[in-house]
Amino acid sequence: MTEETKITEEITASEEVTATEETNVEAAQEEQAPEAAATEATPEVPAAAAPVAVEAESVNQADHLDVAVIKKGVTVKGKIVKIDADQAFVDIGYKYDGTITLRELSSVTLENAADAVTLGQEVELKVVSINDAKEQLILSKRVVDSEKAWTELQAKLESKEIFEAVVAEVVKGGLVVDVGLRAFVPASMVERHFVEDFTDYKGRTLKLRVKELDQEKNKVILSQKDVLDEEFEVNKKSVMEGLKIGQELEGTVQRLTPFGAFVNIGGIDGLVHISEMSWQHIDHPNEVVSEGDQVKVQVLKLDPQNDRISLSLKATQPGPWQKLGSELQVGSIVTGKVQRITNFGAFVEVAPGIEGLVHISQVAHRHIATPHEVLKEGQEVQVKILDINPSDKRISLSIKDTEEAPAGSEKQEKPRSDSRGDRPERSRQPKSDYVQQENQKLTSTLGELFGDKLSKFK
Structure with a gap:
């Protein structure tokens, strides 16, 4: 038997009961009529059963409306009256409360019904199923929310x-x-x-x-x-316009790479190259900072067109030349480490962040074609300070001056010979005197050869 057939039968039975009651009331009134006619002083008694018939009709109409409206697929509104771990109960004005299972509360997985609704909350629901015999009314919040969401999301996509x-x-x-x-x-x-x-x-x-x-x-x-991304672009333009070269800012280290660290300054990232991390030589930025560190940086370069900001960490810290004390003096001998080797010499670190140059001529007493012949990077050496120039941040060093010269290393100078043999070089004299002497020699030689012939022209 279908639900609609059941409803129809109930309505028919209700109507038959009402008709029977009305017939009984009419019969009772006819029996009382002779008694009323015989005694005129007795007032007419109104039909007492009539109100009962009206009341019964009202209840039947209400039940009829409830059963007709609450059916599968209908959308209703109600109030949450109870919440269990796996379901919620709703009062929708029906003769018993409806139930929303955990699955019908939301389109996402829930651990508790309280994650989706609260007591007293007004909700719109779809009737999933109804069974009056068992007083079971299953409702769904998920279906109604889903239908509304598609329309709302489409509008949000377009706007x-x-x-x-x-x-x-x-x-x-x-x-x-x-x-x-x-x-x-x-x-x-x-x-x-x-x-x-x-x-x-x-x-x-x-x-x-x-x-x-x-x-x-x-x-x-x-x-x-x-x-x-959109917020970043708006903020980046604003921040870039407010930056100036030489400006010092507080920032947060966002990430590290082998070539440097990216620091967030006001919502945009700038790069601190590894060479700007410390006054001392480092192999990786993690020797100086870690992700999440708060640091002070100085703006070195700005390139708005390519979205590049160059920063310096070491520029905000006292440099080694500023901290240079009396331990480095001209003529003193100190221990240093070879940092770099070039064809013209070697750079030796004599204090944290301070390197000096040992020219190739100051590497060894003997002649060498390249410093690599006697030095290697990382080697510790003794050096003598020949000169210090703090303004130019330069120090001249010597390795050979810290060592004793080997015997016979000084060669005797030999007199230079001219191009015609081993004859000693002429003593130096003014150029004009030398030219005059040569002219005189040339004149005397010509006179000896052509003197007799030249005399004919006198």
């Missing part, structure tokens, strides 16, 4: 509206949020930077924008990264 939603689940490849539908935020669309572990994102509120919507495939893709 590019930004809205907020709470992360309900952390799943493989991203996050799930409840927007009336089960929506997905891919891992690549959560932040502007790479996130390795999303465990602590559950319960966070994200600022989102609809990225993709496909109702036929029940597909909803959202993005927070698009929102953050």
Whole structure:
């Protein structure tokens, strides 16, 4: 027997009962009529059963309306009156309360019904099933929310509206949020930077924008990264306009790379190259800072067109030349470490952050073609300070002056010979005297050869 047939039979039975009661009332009135005619002083007694018939009719009409309206697929409104761990109970004005199971409360997985509704909350629901015999009325909040969500999300996609939603689940490849539908935020669309572990994102509120919507495939893709990128561009322009070369700022170390550290200053990142991390030589930025450290940096260069900001950490700290004390004096001998070797010499660190040059001529007593013949990087050597120039940040050093010269290393100078043999070089004399003497020699020689012939022309 269908529900509608059952309802029809109940209504018919109710009508038959009402008709029978009305017939009984009329018969009672006819029996009382002769008695009323015989005694005129006796007032006419009104029919007492008539109100009963009216009351019964009202109840039947109310029951008829309830059963007709509350049926499967109908949308109703109600108030949450009780919450259990796995279900919630709703008063919708029916003869008994309806039930919302955990699955019908939300499109996302819930651990407790209280995560979706609260006591006294007004909700709109869809009737899933009804069984008056067992007094079971199953309702769904999820279906109503889902129907509304598609319309709302389509409007947000077209308007590019930004809205907020709470992360309900952390799943493989991203996050799930409840927007009336089960929506997905891919891992690549959560932040502007790479996130390795999303465990602590559950319960966070994200600022989102609809990225993709496909109702036929029940597909909803959202993005927070698009929102953050837009905010970053607006903020970046504002920050860049306020920066000046030489300005010192507080920043936070965001990430480290082999070539330097990226520091966030006012919402945008600048690069501190490894050469600007410390006054001393370092092999990796992690020797100086760690991610999350608060540091003071100085602006070195600005390149707004390429979105580049060059920063310096060491420029905000006292340099080694500023701290240079009396331990380094001209003529003193100190221990240093060879940092770099070039063809013209070697750079030796004689104090933290202070390097001096040992020219190739000051490396050894003997002749060498390149400093690599006697030195290697990292080697500790004794050096003598030949000269210090703090303004130019230069120190001249010597290794050979710290060593004793080997015997016979000084060669005797030999007189230079001219191009015609081993004859000693002529003693130096003024050029004009030398030319005059040569001319005289040339004149005397010509006279000896052609004297007799030249005399004929006298």
